Amino acid sequence: MAAEVVVVGSCMTDLVSLTTRLPRAGETILGHKFFIGFGGKGANQCVQSARLGAKTSLICKVGKDSFGNDYVENLKKNGISTAFVGQTTDAATGTASIIVNSEGQNVIVIVPGANLLLNFEDLKRASDVICNAKVVVCQLEITPAVSLEALKMAHASGAPALADLDPQFYTYSDIFCCNETEAEILTGIPVGNLEDAEKVGRMLLQRGCKLVIVTLGAEGCMMISAEEPIPKHVPAGKVRAVDTTGAGDSFMGALAFYLAYYPKLPMEEMIRKSNCVASVSVQASGTQSSYPYRKDLPQDLF
Numbered sequence: 001m002a003a004e005v006v007v008v009g010s011c012m013t014d015l016v017s018l019t020t021r022l023p024r025a026g027e028t029i030l031g032h033k034f035f036i037g038f039g040g041k042g043a044n045q046c047v048q049s050a051r052l053g054a055k056t057s058l059i060c061k062v063g064k065d066s067f068g069n070d071y072v073e074n075l076k077k078n079g080i081s082t083a084f085v086g087q088t089t090d091a092a093t094g095t096a097s098i099i100v101n102s103e104g105q106n107v108i109v110i111v112p113g114a115n116l117l118l119n120f121e122d123l124k125r126a127s128d129v130i131c132n133a134k135v136v137v138c139q140l141e142i143t144p145a146v147s148l149e150a151l152k153m154a155h156a157s158g159a160p161a162l163a164d165l166d167p168q169f170y171t172y173s174d175i176f177c178c179n180e181t182e183a184e185i186l187t188g189i190p191v192g193n194l195e196d197a198e199k200v201g202r203m204l205l206q207r208g209c210k211l212v213i214v215t216l217g218a219e220g221c222m223m224i225s226a227e228e229p230i231p232k233h234v235p236a237g238k239v240r241a242v243d244t245t246g247a248g249d250s251f252m253g254a255l256a257f258y259l260a261y262y263p264k265l266p267m268e269e270m271i272r273k274s275n276c277v278a279s280v281s282v283q284a285s286g287t288q289s290s291y292p293y294r295k296d297l298p299q300d301l302f
Contacts, residue, residue: 005046008142008146008147008150010041010060011061013037018031042137048252049260051294052293057083058075059084059122059130060115061085063113065092100243138151165186177215177251178200178214187200197214197216198224204224210225211225232268242285245287246281
């Protein structure tokens with residue numbers, strides 16, 4: 001069965017500690033809860049898309065270890081095709097050590113492990129599914145050259161950031177999405193308000209992007225398009241955030257779903273609906289564990 005949404009990207013096992021505040025350098029503090037969850041930008045986006053009802057396939061690499069085995073099971077449980085999930089003995093499954101404070105803010109250390117072993121051969125094997133997808137989503141938690149090759153194969157939709165990102169990423173991404181931190185890494189412009197987000201968007205358009213989305217957390221998104229001279233701020237609904245980990249991926253997964261299944265919707269409307277999905281995810285702790293299913297969302301989103 002052809003997948004409508006194909007994600008080429010990362011799988012991470014999240015090792016999450018909940019604390020009242022984030023530790024300072026050299027400081028040991030007491031946490032009140034620990035859990036292991038499933039994360040990684042690629043898998044997160046794929047899971048959110050699948051939970052909204054998209055037919056999905058994930059192209060990724062995990063270790064031949066207990067975290068890797070558990071991850072394959074998790075993808076199957078979420079109805080995601082694992083035909084192109086490789087397991088390797090040459091590296092451990094990627095991990096993300098996450099500390100979350102009582103305001104829902106986090107610090108994260110990522111060890112990519114097996115994610116960096118996803119290679120051109122893996123893409124070649126998956127070329128049919130990539131070329132036949134309606135939407136292909138890439139990020140940069142795998143080797144950037146592999147992400148770029150996937151975009152070229154599909155000519156698709158992209159996202160974390162590197163300061164010296166290959167300029168071809170901009171021209172091969174139909175939609176280029178970054179958060180405030182990534183926007184600053186890419187352009188050198190710190191994003192403190194909507195005007196800054198607009199500046200970032202215009203700079204990325206000059207680099208060859210067709211449509212730029214700068215996600216602004218609780219403030220929603222700024223959308224800047226090559227065709228529309230006036231940038232659009234799409235606000236997010238006000239909710240009480242419990243844990244913002246993975247909210248950007250929830251947004252991207254939802255956007256991929258709407259692009260694949262509701263292509264006639266205006267982009268602003270797709271972004272508004274994706275904001276709604278992501279705002280549900282921040283009201284529960286954990287990453288994928290906080291992602292809503294279609295049945296639990298207001299039906300006017302569909």
